[in-house]
Amino acid sequence: MLPKRTLAALTATVAAGAVTVGVVVASDPVPPDNGAAIKAAIDSSTPKNVILIIGDGMGDSELTIGRYYQNGAKGAPLATEKLPFTGSLLTWNLEYGAGPDYDPGYVPDSAPTATAWSTGKKTGDARLSQGMSTGETVPGSNAGFETTFEIMKSRGKAIGNVATSEITDATPAAPSSHISRRACHGPADTRSLCPAEAKTAIPAGLGSIAEQQVDHLLDVNLGGGKNRYAQDLDGNVGTPETVIDYAVSNGYKVVEDKAALAAYNGPKKVLGLFNGGNMRTKYNPLVAAPTPGAGSETTKCTLQDRGNEPSLLEMTRAAVRKLRNDSxxxxxxxxxxxxxxxxxxxxxxxxxxxxxxxxxxxAYAMEFQKRNPDTLVIVTADHSHTSQIVSPTQDPPGFYATVETADGAPMRVSYGTGKSAGGQSHTGARVPVAAVGPQASNVMGARDQTDLFHTLIGRP
Ligand SMILES: [Zn+2]
Known part of the structure; x- marks a missing residue:
């Protein structure tokens, strides 16, 4: 039996349906009915600015783990939990085959999921903003796969792309390229893995993801992946020699550390390459282990030295500072x-x-939105993942780790989709989506990931 006040609070939350205005905890007074606040927050105008923030693999489970560790169950909600309109998205992909009807797959990788919100269309694993075919190694057609970046650029908007992975990885690549396989990051990768799509193929293809990002003339493109951009351009004997050179010849300023990123305030487009591969994480690893598990009820995560790499927030601030100059x-x-x-x-x-x-x-994007209410901010994930909160008295099969949360309580997390600690997999559950600003109410309810495309481009 729940205490009376807790029960009332829960009932009020359920009655509010998909909309969360403030987060109810057991010690709160009964929250007021929020119907009027929701009605007032609905804005069907077309946003001037759009900020889409993706947590890769951030299912409800990962978000809850982050909340409990950082703020505790009894502490303040995360910024993400304060967004007024919430819903959920199905993330299924397509399985390669004879077609034209392709079977659904329930556990996607990040390429078809990013393609879904970037183009409004489903495709197969590894494929970026390109149609289906009989197999991953057989290119499909790019026809009809116009992306968010392409559409927004044609409307005169400035375009920015920020990621803590290689900037050529699947999520940042989907709106900025069309290619059959996500592994075709640079020209050398493309020559061996996507030969028909290389710029030197006959007929010429669109080239690697890195080359296409330059050709898309993104105003800001920030992340890791310098080694991909350092690959030689196919067939070019003289200059430009690498994709970095190609970017410079197309009007980019290239920056490689956070001081250079913060200092640059000129008119050129900005290409930031802050790591050869993926950027360093905030905390040192705590890798789950079989019984008795890793960590303990007093274990806290420790900060990692990230050298001269900017944080996600620092990259996002720099991007907004530059992009907002566009009228x-x-x-x-x-x-x-x-x-x-x-x-x-x-x-x-x-x-x-x-x-x-x-x-x-x-939190930063929400502050910007408050000062610039013609901005739509959407936060979501591409797919769910393996981590699960289990009881700290449980000895689950597979791999687990325990940490002390902000509540001072132990939180045990189990990783159960792989047979090795390094071999965990995505899962197929729906993912959360939350938003504020013009069009934000269109994320409400249980939807498909392809619906997000229409919300992002303003439902034309
Ligand atoms: Zn993954």
Missing amino acids: DGFFLQVESASIDKRDHASDLCGQIGETEQLDETV
């Missing part, structure tokens, strides 16, 4: 990528730090 507005996609990558590695602290990075970026 037609901007479209910015931001990704906290290593919630997913550390989840794959059963790394509890790594995963938590990336959720924290995401949330401080959401």
Whole structure:
């Protein structure tokens, strides 16, 4: 039996349906009916600016783990939890085959999911903003897969792309390229893995993800992945020699550390490459282990030295500072990528730090939105992942780790989809989506990930 006040609070939350205005905890007074506040917050106008923030692999489970560690169950809600309109998205993809009807797959990778909100269309694993075919190694058609970046650029908006992964990784690549396989990051990768799509193919293809990002003339493109951009351009003997050179010849300023990013205030487009691969995470790893597990009820995550790399927030601030100069507005996609990558590695602290990075970026975006109410801010994930909160008295099969939360209580997290600590997998549950600003009410309810595309581009 729940205490009377808790029961009333829960009832009020349920009655509010998909909308959350403030988060109810047991010690709160009964919250007021929020119907009037919701009605007042509905704005069907077309936003001038759009900020889309993706937590890669941030299912409800990962978000809850981040909340309990950072603020506790009894503490304040995360910024992400304060967004007024909430809903959920199905993330299924398509399975390659003879077609034209393709079977659904329930556990997608990040390529078809990013394609779904970037183009409004489903595709298969590894594929970026390109149609289906008989197999991953057989390119499909790009026809009809116009992306959010392309549409918003054609409307005169400035375009920004920020990620803590390689900037050529699937999520930042989907709105900025069309290619059959996500592994075709740079020209050398493309020559070996997507030969028909290389710029030197006959007929010429669109080229690697990195080359296409330059060709898209993104105003801001920030993340890791310098080694991909350092690959030689196919068939070019003289200059430009690498994709970095190609970017410079197309009017980009290239920055490689946070001081250079913060200092640059000129008119050029900005390409930031802050790590050869994925950027460093906020916390040192705490990798789950079989019984007796890793960590303990007094274990806290410890900060990692990230050298001269900017945080997700620092990259996002720099991007907004530049993009907001455009009088037609901007479209910015931001990704906290290593919630997913550390989840794959059963790394509890790594995963938590990336959720924290995401949330401080959401808080900043919400502040910007308050001062610029013609801005739509949306926060969501691309797919669910393996980590689960289990009882601290449980000895689950597989891999687990325990940390002390902000409540001073133990939180045990189990990783159960892989047979090795480094071999964990995505899962197929629906993911959360939350928003504020013009069009934000269109995220409400249980929807498909492709619906998000129409909300992002303003439902034309
Ligand atoms: Zn993943």
